[in-house]
Amino acid sequence: MTRFRVRANRTGLMLHERMTCSPFRVALALGSNLGDRQAHLDAARRALSAFVTVEAFSPLYMTAPAYVTDQPAFLNAAAVGTTALAPRELLERLKAVERAEGRVPGGERYGPRVLDVDLIFYGDQVWAEGDLIVPHPRLAERSFVLRPLADLAPDWCHPLTGLTVRAMLAALPDADAPQRQDSARTLQRGTDS
Secondary structure (H helix, E strand, C coil), X not given: CEEEEEEECCCCCEEEEEEECCXXXXXXXXXXXXXXXXXXXXXXXXXXXXXXXXXXXXXXEEECCCCCCCCCCEEEEEEEEEECCCHXXXXXXXXXXXXXXXXXXXXXXXXXXXCEEEEEEECCCCXXXXXXXXXXXXXXXXXXXXXXXXXXXXXXXXXXXXXXHHHHHHCCCCCCCCEEXXXXXXXCCCCCC
């Protein structure tokens, strides 16, 4: 797959440089607390397959809302896979998946949402470019992200802190707060299995 790098030359013009890239391993966090939460997560799972080769999808977890607590509980999950998209492209595609499910950009920060899909890790890369910050800047304080991710990649190491997902989760006082939803139907893999 190819991607394009944008950079400024000495006259200030933006140049597009064609690059070839290998797939990067990525970790994503998904959540929903409005409408049919599981249907929104199912739709996101199917949509992700267009640009991420999903290797594993976590069980679903019910979690109380964080930061803004006067809202419905969330259903959360994590996905691990590979993509050949650059981080900015991937973020744009993730936001498009959210909009396709009905999320309206610019809503209340930490408020209710039909669907939230966050880029947590992009290999062992570190990015800080406007609204794109990877690893996710609040990862270490979020059991609702770490608990599902620990099911898939407990030894994934944070490239800045050196802590594994398992260690970050163990450090949280509410590490056991997300409740696994064993009775919920599993997320569909494009079939009725």
